[in-house]
Amino acid sequence: MGRSPCCEKAHTNKGAWTKEEDERLIAYIKAHGEGCWRSLPKAAGLLRCGKSCRLRWINYLRPDLKRGNFTEEEDELIIKLHSLLGNKWSLIAGRLPGRTDNEIKNYWNTHIRRKLINRGIDPTTHRTIQESSASQDSKPTQLEPIMSNNTINISFTSSSSTPKLETFQDSISFPGKSEKISMLTFKEEKDERTVEEKFPDLNLDLRISLPDVVDRRQGLVGDRKSTTPRCFKCSLGMRNGMECRCGRMRCDVVGGSTGSSKGSDTSNGYDFLGLAKKETTSLLGFRSLEMK
DNA sequence: AACTGCGACAACCGCGACTCC
DNA sequence: GGGAGTCGCGGTTGTCGCAGT
Numbered sequence: 452m453g454r455s456p457c458c459e460k461a462h463t464n465k466g467a468w469t470k471e472e473d474e475r476l477i478a479y480i481k482a483h484g485e486g487c488w489r490s491l492p493k494a495a496g497l498l499r500c501g502k503s504c505r506l507r508w509i510n511y512l513r514p515d516l517k518r519g520n521f522t523e524e525e526d527e528l529i530i531k532l533h534s535l536l537g538n539k540w541s542l543i544a545g546r547l548p549g550r551t552d553n554e555i556k557n558y559w560n561t562h563i564r565r566k567l568i569n570r571g572i573d574p575t576t577h578r579t580i581q582e583s584s585a586s587q588d589s590k591p592t593q594l595e596p597i598m599s600n601n602t603i604n605i606s607f608t609s610s611s612s613t614p615k616l617e618t619f620q621d622s623i624s625f626p627g628k629s630e631k632i633s634m635l636t637f638k639e640e641k642d643e644r645t646v647e648e649k650f651p652d653l654n655l656d657l658r659i660s661l662p663d664v665v666d667r668r669q670g671l672v673g674d675r676k677s678t679t680p681r682c683f684k685c686s687l688g689m690r691n692g693m694e695c696r697c698g699r700m701r702c703d704v705v706g707g708s709t710g711s712s713k714g715s716d717t718s719n720g721y722d723f724l725g726l727a728k729k730e731t732t733s734l735l736g737f738r739s740l741e742m743k
Numbered sequence: 744a745a746c747t748g749c750g751a752c753a754a755c756c757g758c759g760a761c762t763c764c
Numbered sequence: 765g766g767g768a769g770t771c772g773c774g775g776t777t778g779t780c781g782c783a784g785t
Contacts, residue, residue, distance in 0.1 A: 465754080465755075466753095466754075466778085466779085467753075467754080467779080467780095468753090468754085487770085488770080488771070489769080501770085501771090502755080502756090502771085502772090503754075503755075505771080505772080506753085506754065506755080507753090507754080509772095510752095510753075510754085511753075511754095538773095538774065538775085539773090539774090540774065541772075541773060541774085552772095552773075552774080553752085553774095554752085556774075556775085557751070557752050557753080558751090558752090560751095560752095561750065561752075562751090
């Protein structure tokens with residue numbers, strides 16, 4: 452059985468948004484907040500699909516968007532983040548306030564790719580073009596969660612060489628969890644510099660905290676619906692405002708996450724790398740993994 | 744002036760992940 | 765536990781404007 456369409460395509464507009472449509476959408480979201488994109492178009496009197504409304508709001512109409520050209524600092528930060536995260540545009544956008552994933556993705560494809568190529572750097576691998584063509588095995592940089600024997604390791608797979616895990620400094624076991632998190636360090640086989648040395652202005656100081664035991668107790672341990680964390684801003688008591696983008700019932704009722712790694716969550720570092728949402732699947736059960 | 748090519752970016756689409764019932 | 769509904773992400777396409785011929 453196929454997937455049902457997200458909306459009634461026969462009665463929806465497509466293509467560029469008109470000023471009137473924009474105004475309707477802004478007025479509706481100002482009055483009712485974000486959330487339930489599927490029903491929003493009808494409620495707002497728009498002949499658009501919910502996804503289209505969401506995209507329009509997130510990428511163009513949101514009041515906290517920074518319009519205008521990217522600065523040189525933003526360029527460099529995008530390059531560094533891309534070298535570490537790959538095409539995880541929403542994660543990259545989370546580190547650039549006022550920028551959207553779509554905007555960064557477009558900017559990457561139109562400007563930065565060319566810029567890197569002009570520098571003699573392969574934009575996919577972030578290696579020099581000679582190096583890239585020399586080694587067929589090289590993979591683009593990415594974060595690789597490695598899971599074995601109930602132990603989760605998190606490693607940064609560098610594009611320039613395969614990182615070699617040197618020592619396990621520590622490991623943390625969580626009450627009620629079979630997994631343990633290993634804190635680890637690595638050195639690269641060819642390049643002994645650390646990530647910080649290579650990118651001195653990039654702050655990759657990760658903080659891993661213990662799971663939210665208090666919330667779990669309050670929210671009925673074992674109940675799948677109650678173990679999902681609230682969005683970061685809801686947890687700070689800013690729900691249902693411009694700050695809280697989850698704007699959904701479950702944030703009020705059970706403190707549920709929107710499951711979004713976009714917007715407020717990532718802008719605060721909360722759910723950075725999208726790991727918090729995995730909590731329900733017990734992949735990584737920490738409440739927060741933040742970049743300071 | 745008309746045509747063509749290209750860059751920029753807004754918008755769409757498909758799919759996986761997540762949540763609800 | 766599982767199906768259905770919904771959301772969000774990343775890749776792709778469409779459209780517009782501008783420069784060059």
